[in-house]
Amino acid sequence: MQKTQPLTRASIFAQAWPIMLGQASVPLVGIVDAAVVGRTGDAAALAGVALGATIISMVFWSFGFLRMGMTGLTAQAEGSGDEREVAALLLRSLAIGAAIGFVLVLLQWPIGELAFALLAGGEEVSREAGGYVGARFFGAPAALCVFAINGWLLGLGRTRAALLLQVVMNIANIALDIGFVWGLGMGARGVGLGTAGAEWIALATGLVVATQIAGRSPFAIFRDLGASMVFDRAALARLFAVNRDLMIRTIALLFLFAWFANAGARLGAVTLAANHVLLQFVSVAAFVLDAFAFTAESRIGKAIGANSPQQFRRAIRLAGEFSLLGGVLLSLVFWLGGSAAIHAITTDPETRAIARDFLFFAALIPVLGMPSWLLDGIFIGATAGRALRNAAVISTLSYLALDFALRPHGNWGVWIAFTASYILRAAALGAHLPSLMHRISKRAPLAEAKPAE
Template sequence: MSASTGTLTRKSIFSQAWPIIVGQASVPLVGIVDTFVIGRTGDAVALAGVALGSVVVTFIFWAFGFLRMGITGLTAQAVGAEDQGETNALLVRGVATGLCVGLILTVLQWPLAAGAFALLAGSEQLTDAAHGYVTMRFFGAPAALAGFAVLGWLFGIGRTRAALTMQLVMNIANIGLDIAFVWGLGWGAKGVAAGTAIAEWIALGTGIAIALRIGGLGAFTALRGDPQLFARAALRRLFAVNFDIMVRTLALLFLFAWFANGGARLGTIQLAANAVLNQFIAVAAYVLDGFAFTAEARVGAALARGSMREVLHAIRLTGEFSLAAGLAFAVVIFAVGSGLVALMTTNRDVQEVALTYLPFAALVPLLGVPAWLLDGVFIGATWSRAFRNAAIAATALYVVTDLALRPLGAAGLWTAMLVSYLYRAGALGIVLPARLRSIEPDP
């Protein structure tokens, strides 16, 4: 039995969530190591270059993040419907799509990067450092996007420990390669990117091997002659859901790029300080995503069975864990953030600015809980159109708020970011009751 279809209790929720939490926590750990490796050199330009380059790569790669989110929701529903053939077919469709799109991105990397940097504020020296980072990262694009699909499939079938293995392999390789390329070979920002690109290919190979072990080689071999594998109706459903998620992802990536650009507009020191603080936020967000991903699988499977009671129960239990974890992260960042800032960068100017805005970063985990959890609910239910519209509305409100608060400088920049999480939660929360009423009640 898939973990997505097991008994719904606090114990089962935590059992499913903890491998995701560990795996997700290791993702920002890589970002922390990247920041630490570059930050300990004392080169603020290189540190800011990695931050700006990461925004560009994240924006472009995560425009196709639907390969993780859409595959999770569709797979969870296939599991709930006990359709093993469609479950396996979704993995093949997702990986094939990821590899094809990734190859196209690699070919088009120069115009994409040039267009992105034309929109972002930054000095010529900063842009050069960021451009070197972006160029190296694009060589891992096919593996990164296909890896999204593998992870989404593993989350959808509830095999979170297998997903953890894949993520740990990726992140351990990334950390080791970063240290070797930056401290060992002195490649700077390019070394960080090269390590990540190679690690993405290692992770994809690991993920495919895991999927074959779970499903059995015979199950996937049988799909070769299946006319439904790439049938028009199946692909139409995949891309219909994924197009909405793609638009939603682009809206949120625009939001984060706007925030990063605001830091660049305020100078290299502010951008570097924001990069340090964003590592704390990333750890909290990725860990809390463990409960959101669990909600995706549980809500998707319950919806496929038509169980209103299970959907509500899944939301309540994952919500309890999310709120407790968000509060804990806020307290920890307030308590030990200053020491971590000093550890991550030796540049005194960057340290001073980061400590000034540390309280803003500490509030993000608590204020972000409702938005992250509702993301998981809507992804699992594949309520993609409402999901898309909510993100567009939240991003538009954020931009208006940021423009209004610009006279406050960096304080206004961070305040607008905090409020954006409330916009996201509110936009989803408004439509949630109507969506729940559309589910037929249990007999």
């Protein structure tokens, strides 16, 4: 394993820039997905990709704890110098990801039917979305295992390796999408098949990368450590104790995004398509600023593993400086270049017009959302799942109440409520921050990181 770099602004940026490039390419794929379908001029197909992507995100990212929980636990294990536990965590998360993924493949029909019963889209949009969702489920085992590998890499601070994995997946995704949609005319289903294929390519790449970093293959790790350590009951109990709260947190936030998509769908396919175009801006901001949040996860986890309150506080300050600067710059870029980007993504005049009308909100979110993304990183690195869970549930419920209250204002109400949700989440997490800092300062163990009794 590599030696941890000193905690300076230069080391924070050196760790963050590969994540930034890799994360920026994730919404780039979403933009390409939208553009590949959007430039066919078929608003129903574009809306179908929007609705289908919402459903898949809600299902797959319900298990996002495989990424988030792994980052904090791996960083803490490395910070304490326990290399055997670092290796064992990789195998545990891969086994859990593969098992859950294959269950999702088996349950894709009832899950899809339930999702379409809950989300409004209209017959034509739902048909397009159904093709996308059905194709994406075949990539579920690979997608969840990639979550696990990414979490492990980020926990180790191996951000360049994580970048390589992300770039391979995104290039494969873009190439396959273009081939299936423009080459074979498969529409929304083609986008789903392209993404599923890219996830399997990414898994193969990730296993090679993990083998190089660990110095041996996952099979060799299992042989060396033995089943008794890899599947140790106390270690698994700790893993599930952390991940249980992270799963609830993730489901709450995914429900918030699904509700936002459904709110647009209630106003028609064109409004749904326009909101989906603007959501790509929000995704770019979230993924770019997550570079500093992910760096905070790793640095804070290592500070806790090394039992260093000073490093804990310094990690928060340095990551916060970069996050604030990044949020301001992104807001300016979106405001000045947003109209041109909208025209590049879709050719439909009505979709363009509605997206331009609400561009202000997409440009505002990088600044307003920055504190919530940074706080996520702080609490994930500390494996403080209870605080993350409570904040997500409270902010989601508050958002729903606000959305209902603002329904008479149409899409303006939809965007006001969605923008306010970032402020609500930051406030809810911020309320837990003094308690977390007090416990770290006193070098007290985090209750959330203990095995369940």
